[in-house]
Amino acid sequence: MNPQELNTGNIVEFIADIFERRGAESYLGEPVTMSEHMLQGAWLAEQDGAPEELVAAALLHDIGHYTSEFGTYSPDDVEDKHHDEAGGEVLAPFFPPVIVECVRLHVAAKRYLCATDPTYFSKLSPASVHTLSLQGGPMNAAEVEAFRGNPFHEEAVRVRIWDEGGKVANMKTRAFRDYVPLLERVVKKFAAQKAA
DSSP states (O other), X not given: OOGGGOOTTTHHHHHHHHHHHHTTSBOXXXXXXXXXXXXXXXXXXXXXXXXXXXXXXXXHTTGGGGGGGGOOOOTTOOSOOOHHHHHHHHHTTTSOHHHHHHHHHHXXXXXXXXXXXXXXXXXXXXXXXXXXXXXXXXXXHHHHHHHHTSTTHHHHHHHHHHHHHOOXXXXXXXXXXXXXXXXXXXXXHHHHHHXX
C-alpha cells in the first residue's frame, strides 16, 4: 500500500499486516522476536490496568523499526531517523498525542530513568545497556528537566517500564489481532476529536 493511501479506515489493518509479515524478525539481540516484545509490552500494560491509550502505546512503541513500510525517507534527510522519532512520526496522523509522545519518548524515558532511579540500570537487559550507550547514556540535569516538561512524560515512563519488561522468552500474551478492536476504537475516537 502506498503511504499516501493510509487513512483512519485502513491504518490499523496496515499495522496488523506489518506485524504478521515482519513480527518474527529478531529484536536487537533479545530472546524474543520484535512482535513478541511489543505484544509483551501491551500485555504488561493490561496487567497494570492501564487505559486503552497506554496499552496501544505499549503495543506500538517500536513500530518505528518498520518505517520502511511507511515509505522511503525524504531526500532532505541527512541521517537515519531514530526508531522512536520515526514511530511517532508515522502514528501522528492517526493516533492521539499521548500515544504518539509515548512512542516518541520511550528511548528518552530509558535515559531519564537511568538518571533518576538508582535501581533502573540494573534492570536493563545487556542489549538495552548497549543501546543506552548509543542513545546518549543517562540524561544530565538539563535533559531531565526538559523531559519533565513534556505533558506526557509520566505516561512515557510507564510505557518504558513495560518495554523493558517485555523481553521474556515464551511469555504467554494475546495475539496482535486481539488488539485490533482496541486500536480501531482509539483511532476512531481521535478522528472524531479532530473533526469536532
